[in-house]
Amino acid sequence: MKRFIGFIKKEFFHIFRDRRSLFILFGMPIAQILLFGFAITNEINNVDIAILDHSKDATTKEIINKISASKYFTIKQMVVREADIASVFKKGQVKAVLNFEKDFSKNLIKDNKATVQIITDATDPNIANTISNYVNAILQKYQKELNKDITIAYQIIPETRMVYNPELKSVYMFVPGVMTIILMLVSAMMTSISITREKELGTMEILLVSPIKPFQVIIGKVFPYIFLSIINAVVIVMLSIFIFNMPVQGSLFLLGIESVLFIISALALGILISTISETQQTAMMISLMGLMLPVILLSGFIFPISSMPEPLQIISHIIPAKWFIIIIKGIMLKGVGIQFIWKETLILLVMTVFFIGLSVKKYKIRLE
Amino acid sequence: MKTILYIIQKEFKQIFRNKGMLPIIFILPLLQLVILSNAATFEVKNIKFGYIDNDHTTTSRALVEQFNASTYFDMLTGFPSEALASSAMLKGKVDVVLEIPRYFERDLQKEKHNNLGVTINAIDGAAAGVENVYVTQIVQNFNQHLKVDLLQPSDKQIQPTKIDTIPLFWYNETLNYKTFMVPGILVLLVTMITLFLSGMNIVREKEIGTLEQINVTPIKKSQFIIGKLFPFWVVGMALLTIGLILAKLIFDVPMLGSLLLLYAYTSIYILVILGMGLFISNFTDTQQQAMFIAWFFVVIFILMSGLFTPIESMPKWAQIVTEFNPIKYFVEVIRMVMLKGSGFTDILPLALKTLAYAIVMNGLAVWSYKKTN
Amino acid sequence: MNNNKVIQVEGLTKMFGDFTAVDAITFDVEKGEIFGFLGANGAGKTTAMKMLIGISKPTSGRATVAGFDVFTNTEDIKKNIGYMSQKFALYDDLTVKENITFFGGIYGLSRKKIKEKSDTLIEELGLKKVANTLVGALPLGWKQKLSFSVSLIHDPKIVFLDEPTGGVDPITRRQFWEMIYKAANQGTTVFVTTHYMDEAEYCDRVSIMVNGKIEALDTPKKLKEQFEAANMNDVFLKLARG
Numbered sequence: 001m002k003r004f005i006g007f008i009k010k011e012f013f014h015i016f017r018d019r020r021s022l023f024i025l026f027g028m029p030i031a032q033i034l035l036f037g038f039a040i041t042n043e044i045n046n047v048d049i050a051i052l053d054h055s056k057d058a059t060t061k062e063i064i065n066k067i068s069a070s071k072y073f074t075i076k077q078m079v080v081r082e083a084d085i086a087s088v089f090k091k092g093q094v095k096a097v098l099n100f101e102k103d104f105s106k107n108l109i110k111d112n113k114a115t116v117q118i119i120t121d122a123t124d125p126n127i128a129n130t131i132s133n134y135v136n137a138i139l140q141k142y143q144k145e146l147n148k149d150i151t152i153a154y155q156i157i158p159e160t161r162m163v164y165n166p167e168l169k170s171v172y173m174f175v176p177g178v179m180t181i182i183l184m185l186v187s188a189m190m191t192s193i194s195i196t197r198e199k200e201l202g203t204m205e206i207l208l209v210s211p212i213k214p215f216q217v218i219i220g221k222v223f224p225y226i227f228l229s230i231i232n233a234v235v236i237v238m239l240s241i242f243i244f245n246m247p248v249q250g251s252l253f254l255l256g257i258e259s260v261l262f263i264i265s266a267l268a269l270g271i272l273i274s275t276i277s278e279t280q281q282t283a284m285m286i287s288l289m290g291l292m293l294p295v296i297l298l299s300g301f302i303f304p305i306s307s308m309p310e311p312l313q314i315i316s317h318i319i320p321a322k323w324f325i326i327i328i329k330g331i332m333l334k335g336v337g338i339q340f341i342w343k344e345t346l347i348l349l350v351m352t353v354f355f356i357g358l359s360v361k362k363y364k365i366r367l368e
Numbered sequence: 369m370k371t372i373l374y375i376i377q378k379e380f381k382q383i384f385r386n387k388g389m390l391p392i393i394f395i396l397p398l399l400q401l402v403i404l405s406n407a408a409t410f411e412v413k414n415i416k417f418g419y420i421d422n423d424h425t426t427t428s429r430a431l432v433e434q435f436n437a438s439t440y441f442d443m444l445t446g447f448p449s450e451a452l453a454s455s456a457m458l459k460g461k462v463d464v465v466l467e468i469p470r471y472f473e474r475d476l477q478k479e480k481h482n483n484l485g486v487t488i489n490a491i492d493g494a495a496a497g498v499e500n501v502y503v504t505q506i507v508q509n510f511n512q513h514l515k516v517d518l519l520q521p522s523d524k525q526i527q528p529t530k531i532d533t534i535p536l537f538w539y540n541e542t543l544n545y546k547t548f549m550v551p552g553i554l555v556l557l558v559t560m561i562t563l564f565l566s567g568m569n570i571v572r573e574k575e576i577g578t579l580e581q582i583n584v585t586p587i588k589k590s591q592f593i594i595g596k597l598f599p600f601w602v603v604g605m606a607l608l609t610i611g612l613i614l615a616k617l618i619f620d621v622p623m624l625g626s627l628l629l630l631y632a633y634t635s636i637y638i639l640v641i642l643g644m645g646l647f648i649s650n651f652t653d654t655q656q657q658a659m660f661i662a663w664f665f666v667v668i669f670i671l672m673s674g675l676f677t678p679i680e681s682m683p684k685w686a687q688i689v690t691e692f693n694p695i696k697y698f699v700e701v702i703r704m705v706m707l708k709g710s711g712f713t714d715i716l717p718l719a720l721k722t723l724a725y726a727i728v729m730n731g732l733a734v735w736s737y738k739k740t741n
Numbered sequence: 742m743n744n745n746k747v748i749q750v751e752g753l754t755k756m757f758g759d760f761t762a763v764d765a766i767t768f769d770v771e772k773g774e775i776f777g778f779l780g781a782n783g784a785g786k787t788t789a790m791k792m793l794i795g796i797s798k799p800t801s802g803r804a805t806v807a808g809f810d811v812f813t814n815t816e817d818i819k820k821n822i823g824y825m826s827q828k829f830a831l832y833d834d835l836t837v838k839e840n841i842t843f844f845g846g847i848y849g850l851s852r853k854k855i856k857e858k859s860d861t862l863i864e865e866l867g868l869k870k871v872a873n874t875l876v877g878a879l880p881l882g883w884k885q886k887l888s889f890s891v892s893l894i895h896d897p898k899i900v901f902l903d904e905p906t907g908g909v910d911p912i913t914r915r916q917f918w919e920m921i922y923k924a925a926n927q928g929t930t931v932f933v934t935t936h937y938m939d940e941a942e943y944c945d946r947v948s949i950m951v952n953g954k955i956e957a958l959d960t961p962k963k964l965k966e967q968f969e970a971a972n973m974n975d976v977f978l979k980l981a982r983g
Contacts, residue, residue: 018656018657020660021656021657021660024660024661024664027664028663028667031664032668032671035668035671035672038686039671039672039683039686040671040676040682041677041682042410042493042677042678043493043494044680044681045680045681047680048680089538089539089708090704090708090709090710090711090714091710091714092704092714095680108529112528112529112530113529113531113532114531114532115532115533115534116531116532116533116534117533117535117536118533118534118535118536119536119538120536120537120538121538121539121708122537122538122539122540122541123539123540123547123548123703123704123708124548125410125537125540125543125545125547125548126410126545126548127678127680128537128543129498129543130497132535132537133497133501136533136535139531139533143528143530143531146528146529147528147529155482155511156483156507156510157483157484158483158485158486159484159486160486160487160488160503161485161486162488162496163457163487163488164489164490164491165491165493165496167493168490168493168494168496168497169493170493170494172491172493173493197656278388279388280656281389281572282388282389282392284564284655284656284659285389285392285564286392288560288564288659288663289392289396289560290392290396293400293404294400294404297404297407297408298404302676303407303408303410304410304412304492306413306414306415306416307409307410307411307412307413308406308407308409312403312406312407329491330458330460333491334491336458336459340458
């Protein structure tokens with residue numbers, strides 16, 4: 001037992017002496033959370049648009065003012081001819097052009113109808129759609145004002161209630177995701193590198209020949225990273241709560257336990273990676289290229305899983321991160337207890353046991 | 369001059385002999401390009417929909433039927449009570465719940481207006497917004513048809529004034545998110561591979577001792593660096609080529625602009641990344657450290673590059689910071705050239721900034737590489 | 742400047758912060774000599790050598806190697822010297838031939854010359870069968886000999902060997918020293934560091950470093966007389982004990 005403790009102590013020394021890596025280990029999550037909280041968002045603000053006004057009458061001026069006053073849009077320039085629209089888009093100067101037809105006011109009075117084209121640069125379809133919707137909303141509001149003296153019969157008015165995130169803050173979406181990604185990457189990558197390094201240096205054989213049992217070696221290697229990952233998780237949650245006012249509706253204790261479970265699953269993955277890597281370089285590349293992108297893209301972190309094609313949805317089932325994100329969102333934003341997320345927890349548990357079992361088996365094979 | 373060729377020859381031999389790394393450098397990224405681009409979409413589909421019908425009339429059933437018929441909404445579940453619907457939302461079984469009040473049909477005919485309750489899971493704020501738009505659209509459509517049916521000749525209708533808005537989507541009429549994402553992901557892959565390879569390569573020679581051996585030879589700094597980085601430049605360009613072919617074949621991403629222009633720009637861009645890799649390797653002693661530091665910067669740069677979320681949405685201070693992010697330029701240029709057909713003058717400001725970055729970065733890297741310590 | 746002295750060192754010092762690794766050492770090495778640079782691990786031998794081969798900048802003092810100044814002309818020094826590092830730094834993932842070709846090319850040898858040297862080298866070392874095998878697969882002794890030969894590929898005036906016999910068996914060590922003798926006979930000066938005291942017997946002259954200073958400098962014979970020791974190992978023990 002004393003030997004084992006001595007071994008764990010050595011592992012801790014390794015980690016804490018490597019200042020540069022330590023800096024990244026802790027600095028990375030903090031930087032990411034801050035970025036996501038303050039800079040990364042899908043909401044649109046001050047989008048540059050241009051106006052092509054064929055009428056230049058009182059009504060178009062009013063509408064243009066309303067759009068200009070909106071915090072979503074900035075009117076960057078006026079376009080003179082239709083032919084100029086393409087060049088303005090190609091230069092990337094504006095994201096949309098509003099094209100008011102000729103005789104706008106006249107048509108409104110005469111035919112009760114006038115037309116505006118909302119031309120968007122749809123290379124980013126999401127932004128284009130959002131811009132379209134927002135401009136449309138402003139125009140609809142204006143239209144309502146024009147008709148405020150007319151009562152329209154048979155109106156069904158939907159009253160919408162946004163729950164769990166009434167202000168539609170994108171931070172709420174991202175924080176659980178970032179936490180998951182960091183824990184997964186750090187745990188899996190660090191563990192796989194730590195073990196492969198011993199292999200590369202040749203000290204692994206020395207360890208295996210010593211009286212310490214193989215499984216003790218693995219646990220000893222992994223233990224400090226559990227500790228570090230927990231610290232990371234705590235830091236991330238604290239930052240979210242205090243800087244972004246993210247709620248933790250549910251039990252912090254439950255959150256803690258689930259996080260530890262996830263960390264262990266990530267560590268087990270790391271061990272698995274180390275069994276198939278001969279060098280540190282391979283372990284790192286597999287962790288980064290083979291783990292990072294799939295986890296970011298398929299875990300529901302940024303892109304909703306339900307919108308993906310069937311085969312990818314199925315693949316996402318085997319990614320532990322996907323289940324953990326559901327669990328975190330449930331606990332932090334919905335305030336659910338274990339009775340609502342027992343299914344996901346069980347799945348995570350089974351995966352963890354599976355990874356550990358697989359790693360142990362692979363290690364036994366190598367030793368023989 | 370010849371010395372450079374010897375180094376280049378050696379590097380290529382080593383790259384192709386490393387059987388473990390070759391698939392990671394070429395196959396893995398391209399596999400990811402293909403698979404993961406399919407995942408990237410902000411479209412909101414298959415919305416899990418539930419409803420509480422307190423009215424049980426032909427009108428209420430007709431309204432529910434509208435949602436059933438819509439392709440956006442999925443898995444229609446009827447709930448007998450609000451409590452059960454809430455519980456289902458907590459479990460994640462539904463994301464949008466429509467509550468039709470009692471006397472819905474009666475009130476509509478008598479009072480001529482009515483309210484509908486809509487509850488939306490807003491954890492994903494952006495998706496919630498879109499879901500709301502869809503719900504509103506369906507309700508409004510239903511409303512229009514209802515009006516036509518219910519309208520009595522006694523009801524004098526004054527025609528409301530209407531502003532017709534026609535949305536036109538240029539360069540991507542079908543709003544295909546993949547068209548947008550694939551070039552971006554390609555940028556990401558080319559960047560990551562070239563950065564990690566170049567960063568770790570020199571550190572590895574440090575670790576095994578051959579770097580010292582080379583430092584004792586009369587080889588010039590510049591010869592060594594050029595010889596070392598050139599093969600990775602080739603790898604980057606090769607990745608770009610294969611990626612573009614896949615983009616066309618599998619995703620049918622348009623290539624409106626000049627291929628030559630894209631290649632010319634990319635050749636400068638890769639120099640920036642290689643310079644960064646070299647710079648990092650000059651300050652680290654182990655491959656692990658080099659990897660970590662590279663990873664740290666890459667993730668931050670990627671997040672701030674406009675690849676996943678638009679730069680225009682960032683606060684002003686963040687937008688200024690992105691001026692120093694090389695990835696941002698490549699992402700913009702590749703999208704402009706491929707999807708819009710932008711030409712040389714259109715991307716000139718971006719290209720110049722990238723060139724400046726390349727000169728500064730490589731200058732720093734070469735200067736900080738010391739043969740004598 | 743005596744033309745026969747290929748290495749001239751005067752008061753050479755290297756400090757890392759407050760720690761003095763090499764403390765004002767002074768010595769000369771003559772052309773064609775086999776000069777043993779001895780000392781315990783950590784005595785400062787490798788640090789001193791790094792200054793002489795131009796990859797470490799001295800803190801103070803003076804030195805010239807092959808007539809060039811170690812402060813201002815490191816690149817010229819490098820043209821005229823060969824170096825074999827402790828790690829036998831060859832590329833494990835290149836073959837024997839490829840390693841030879843690479844280093845030959847780095848030193849600016851013409852293709853014809855490289856081919857010549859390569860064939861001769863492989864013949865002399867008896868590596869014909871493994872000429873196209875990856876160096877990583879070779880036993881340590883062969884790597885060592887190959888590394889030494891590569892360091893001589895451009896016919897340098899001086900060759901610096903850093904602990905060249907670490908980890909190899911006694912027979913290989915013997916063979917290795919025969920290679921050193923051969924090189925010295927052909928006029929190459931050999932500057933070798935080692936902590937194997939018995940190898941000191943093989944050198945023309947020997948210096949012993951203790952804690953950064955040179956505490957002894959003479960032929961092995963004279964040193965044994967001076968310290969009344971039976972062999973160099975005893976000389977060293979007596980020195981170390983102070």
